[in-house]
Amino acid sequence: MSASTATSKNSGPVLDWAAGHGPVTGALSATTGMFAVAATGAATSMPPAWALAVGTAGAIGHTAAGLRWRNTGRTLATRAASWLVGAGWTTWAVAHGPLSWAALGSLATIGVAIGTATRAANLHEEAREEETLHAERQAIAAELSAERRAIAAEWIDRVQRVCGVTLARVMAVEMWKTGTGFTVDAELPAGGTTYDRIAKEGPRLAADARLPHGCTVAAGPGVDQGRVLIDVTTVNVLSKEVPYPTDYSPLSLHTGIPWGVRTNGESALVFLREQCGLLVGPTGSGKTNMLHTILAGFARATDVLTWVIDLNAGSSGLPWVRPAIDPDGKLISEVKPGIDWLASTYEEARLMLETALAIGSHRKIAYQDLMATANTDLLPITPQIPQILLVIDEGAEILVSNDKEMRELAQLILKVIRLLRSMGIRTVLTALGATGSVLGNLLIRREAKTRVALTGGETEGMDLSKLFPGSRGLRVTQAPYKGSGFLGTPETPVALFKAWRILPSQIREIVTATSNRHPALDKVSGHAAGDAYAQRWNPDRTAWMRQALTNTVAEPAPSVPATGPAKSSLNLSALRPTGPDEEDADALAAELMRQIDQRFGTTTEPEAVGQPSDEQAPGLNLSAFRGNEDSSGPAWLADAIEAIKAAGAAGMKPKAVADLVGRSRQAVRDALKDAAERGELVYRDNGPHSAYIHPEHA
Template identity: 70%
Template structure:
């Protein structure tokens, strides 16, 4: 029986505790003495004691068998009952209080205690041995499974890649969704690329489910290779953003999704920028919200968002912090530190970022010298500014004048403010050369995401992940799924979590106390543009649900692609009458001057149109009754004279002295009418006359 120490009342008996070797022997001997004394005094028949002892021996034998105890333990328990009953019977007839009776009882007690201790140790050893045997059995079975996997993949790699591997280890993923093979490459300078380029063939040969891949990556040295084999398609299921909103740091990594082995993948953005590519419907907007959720949980990051599409990316993160009148809600801070939905506000934001970065370069020289570093030590007191620009890659490649101004400032931020803790996350609609052609984007955006959603057009993965092998768009046909690569993790399949508006609202409230405040040096550099960023007059657009943004706000200043001018020459119906004709003409001329060059094309003179004298508009120029420009006939004749070699569109443009864009459109229309044949040969594509085709 055990005791526990209590502070005020002294030792307390634990009556629920079981007997050990000492307390068990003591309990047995005192019980025998009490029964023998009582029986002798009352004249109890001695046979009753023997009957009770036999019953106890039988009961303990049955219970021990049920517990699957050893024969040694069963014999000890039965013998204890029988010896105790025998001594009690003898003591009742001869007297229990004699020295012979008491001495023999003490001897029996010592023997029972010693035997109980011995059997207890034996049972413990037996139990440990059984556990070890089970573990050895599991290990043998697991080893057998691993050996089978190793043998299977040695044959598979030999068959598909014509390489003989020496597999060193097979690690079964704890999630049960696949395994990793660690193998040694054959001698002769073989690299892991030889296996990586056959990823699709290996997956097909292994009969892996759709969405599962066999991806080869670098091992611990250049003579080793790791092959990650996914056997369960975790990309097909939708998972919500984790409900753990614990604090993060820019140094510890920010989770953006999970790999095919169901493990989270984190990005480290202290020094690098990020690029997220995804066409419409691939889950790019949801990915932006996942990114903003991660930034909202960091204690040393302030998030600035530029979204010229009415600020839709940042609105759900800002609205919970303001009431319908634009006044701040007590105890709630916006999930983003600044939101720009117009060109003017975006320009203010970028100017403030540049001013803050330049001021930090000078003001924190002593701090950097004290820390012996050439990079600003980021902390909750001096937070990093993450600039998230939705469709920012398109801004960088736009030819519009106002967009070029924003693009210039974005590039300055990327180029100049890395050490001062200002980094960017840009998104793009497609993985094409026009979007990713900027060297600054490719060089600085080390963390890259390409959401495919099954979309094939405009998804050139080699442009997003140059050098990566075995990546195919059809491996990630699910919304929110795609490929992700960072300097710490090679490009591979991943999927981001689904995050809904109600969860965004919960995150804003849960992370309010985590958000840092901009340091005084940076706040002064940001000036009134930063201090008044949430002023009611500058955030009125968030609450204006009755009207669309006007040109004065900058949200609708740019013409929509493909809309063009509302010209009467191109309208089938008459426009509404203009009450002030002079004002309408002036506005029309200003619009034309701002958006179109009216100078004649090189080598041509403006030819006034009889239908609309005045402006030399391309909509009214060079048209005939057949629906094509008048110079097409000359181009067709020249292409015919060129023979089977044909002519490139650029050569035709030089010949007819027209722009290449206009010539391509006209030649394409002529090919559709059957007047020409287009011979597609990449950069050497030509148009050929049907007589020579």
Template identity: 65%
Template structure:
């Protein structure tokens, strides 16, 4: 057996290294001695050595000039060649081995080394000085550019905003797309929003390109302001989602897009919910995929998706992992942990989330006490659950009874499960008061995105970013562009990346081993509803592309026989609990029936046995919902007493339960006025209606 050993003592020679002052002088003197001794022994003409030294001096002078070396260095090198050649010529004539020859050679060597050392130090100093001079020149040029920018914007702010600021610094963005001005506000209580609300005028005065803005934000203290000026429109171009699929965490932030300075903007959703607003064609669906891509890369997040529009938001993240037999392809896990496309599945998911959250509150008390915190420590072992609900804001404002039940569960999740690591991302089609009117959404959804796509109707930015100034829809007319604000970053322009189906498949494959699994305690609370979420019978609609998902809830069947299958005519619907308003309306109808000869509602009296059915369509069953609202309106009119009430007041009373508009109520009141049920009093804005039961001759005369 042989072993390779390496010496650890003695000098190590590097034969590829160049000569220094000492080795260079030693090499020159020994070379001269060797040539002189050999020439003297062989009878070589002495003038040859002098000719070789002269050629070396000339050659080194040329190369030194090409390298732009100093005159002192050029002279030292030429002198070394000539002195060495002169000594060699003399030694070949008189004898190189005499004490005089050897002593003079040693003196020449010492002189060469000292001169080489001195010139080397001078060359290094000269080079450093040249570098420093170049840096000073660049600094002078940059400083001149910054001073010009500062002077220009001081004048512009004075002209447009009417205030005099003092520029403290100008920072050029590394991306080359703009700069930031740090300015000091004048004394007298001037605030930064004096400049912020004039952002559009400042941008126009600076002749900035479309898509570029000059936005003001708070500085290091209340007497300073930061003005971000974008000079290159980065929102116009379409940028693909980054190909870096490295792991992320809910604590380190999840990138959702980039600002006008090309810097990524991240959201931190450990405690916050998120709201994404975008009309059709603004890039909202693409934004949802960007959000799901970020969650797929996190190692401590499980994503549950609700999309009642056939599950289209989550299907691209599930289908790459599914096979035709009801399992997963090569043990590949879907990019989302659960997908619901029907009311029944969505309700099951929300109830499971509530069960998990409530169980965590009790089961993890020891862990919370050990960590001395009131928030569940989220990790790969105890992942956070993110509920992404496409058009969830519309669910919260729906008047449909089944959808309203979903809305109650969503609000319960938002309100109660923050500390236990269950948060939501809701999307909406418009930024209107009807959609964003719920205080819970505005209070909990601190991370907000508003994609405009140039759409103006229904895009009230002040409702999404209250207090932000200078935001206008026409600043982001591009698909995928809009405004984004977080607790860490105020509302400002941004753009989301473009993500295509092939990249979604790449992300699903690249992140399959990053996804956490639900902790045992939460899995116990989730039960079979969660354990069987990927069962073949519950995911068959995902694999069968020829069919849309069907709600698993029992559906009422149509009446026996032919004809139209109208839902309102079905007699096997589950009974619905009677509300207070419906009970009041029913009692009022009973009183009306008892006092007046009213006609019974269709279906309330069995038809005579000998009377044949009426030919043609019988759509009277569809009047039930309308009659409920109409009876409730009549009850409100009766309850108003002799003073009466107006159409607006009746519409407000019915809005929550029936969603009735003022125009509908006006039509009813006109009908009631014509048939004598109600009496109109007054005109114009003072018009009111009194039920005929309370009317008297004195009250009804104008």
């Protein structure tokens, strides 16, 4: 402790010379001033009338100031009287001397009187100020209460007119803090009426209330089954782009991860400790942006490890890895990736899912004592034992794929969902549409209870009744904007929401801000994961990331002579000049095929039946071999389109078209898909009954 500090603590009370006077100090200051003026005036033979003149001027000045400050009459009288009495005593003391007992006694009496009168005036001022504030609050409350009573009466009448339900009474009307709407808390009538009677008439109620487009009326359960909460949105918050918050503070799996904002301005929180997630959104609805928003929330969580499977070149996970990998494909020591593992191939995805199953199985055995101590059958998730969340882009499509490798991945995904809930391993799947083929799996419907539908105004393949069974009044037209849609969780009913817009620059900021926050896989789980997990960032396994991040091509394509301007193309063997080595390899392959035919015999390939026997090399349907195609597709496509047009509204399946034109199904699917993108055909997605139809019959 310094000497100055010690001195200040031992020097007695500290006086605040800037503070105003109270009743005691004010009276003391007044009486000492009066005595000083009187003593000085008596010693210097000052005319006594001067003191009276100064006191009168002070009384007039304080009265004028008090009127400006709107003081009460009691305060004005007290201050004026204090000045006049003080001036009178000073005038008498200057004339007769201030040192007599009569002078000193009367001065003390005046000081006590001034202090008492000042204290009484101050109390009166405070009481009057409290009364004024109370009156203002009462006026505001009365005005607000009148507005709420009007809203209550209006909605009682509207519900009766539209739904045929007479509300017993409105308990409260809560105005949202965001100013975008209000909630009516009402008591349902006797006789077993439920809130569903009102919920299913939401669109009609919104129309009756003449709400702007994008505003809805949603009814949900109240505090008990005899109450209903009617949420009325009066401002369309879905049409505007809402940027991702710049607050990158820590989150926890137990307190909820925000996925966007609801129409009342509150964050849409999801709780994924036991639940899986399902995100549905067609092309152009903002699904990829929403996926990055989900990954941002997981990156901010201190008790979550995120594993991502994206078989589309890992595009959804690369932005979260890019800031942490150098051009050599090695991790930067100062920055950790925003996700813990990224798989872009079938082999890596299979390895990731098998590792998750191994971790879950080992956790069940190794953490028995911990769960017994905590008296729970769920593994306690903490930053020391983090939850693993597998985000699988277009994972719902993997589950319904007929491809052999995809079926193997599908079985592993379903096994993870079915077996590892209690051990803290959950999934978030995405899908392009809410169709029966996607939602046909009972396990997905049962476990993925946190569901999001980004509609973007798209009606094809967006059956909201299948995605949110039991919820009525949901229409795609209620959320026609990009990034808008519906979100439902076990904790909150299905309602409109808006996904945040997250920019690539924010992804980099979040990766950097949360780098020291990511938990490490616990030792028990790491032992079960083995080298498959420990070597996940090995340069050999991340070589594809290095190529993607540096935008380089391993082997540039040789130039091909052409009459027109040069253009970039694939490095195809069909376009390479044949050298001696290639001729030797072709001779060896021909000899091998001759021996195979001689030993086992030959058969005609089914796909070749009915195809033209031109001098085309077998293999992929490459543009290098096409001589009868142009920008509008192969030559047989015109006949296929005419056949589809003749089929009418029923359309034709790709298999039927393939049989008609004598081409492989894959070639037919690619050509029909390109035609649909050009608007020549319309694809009707209906699961196993999907077909292509002509625009005239769409």
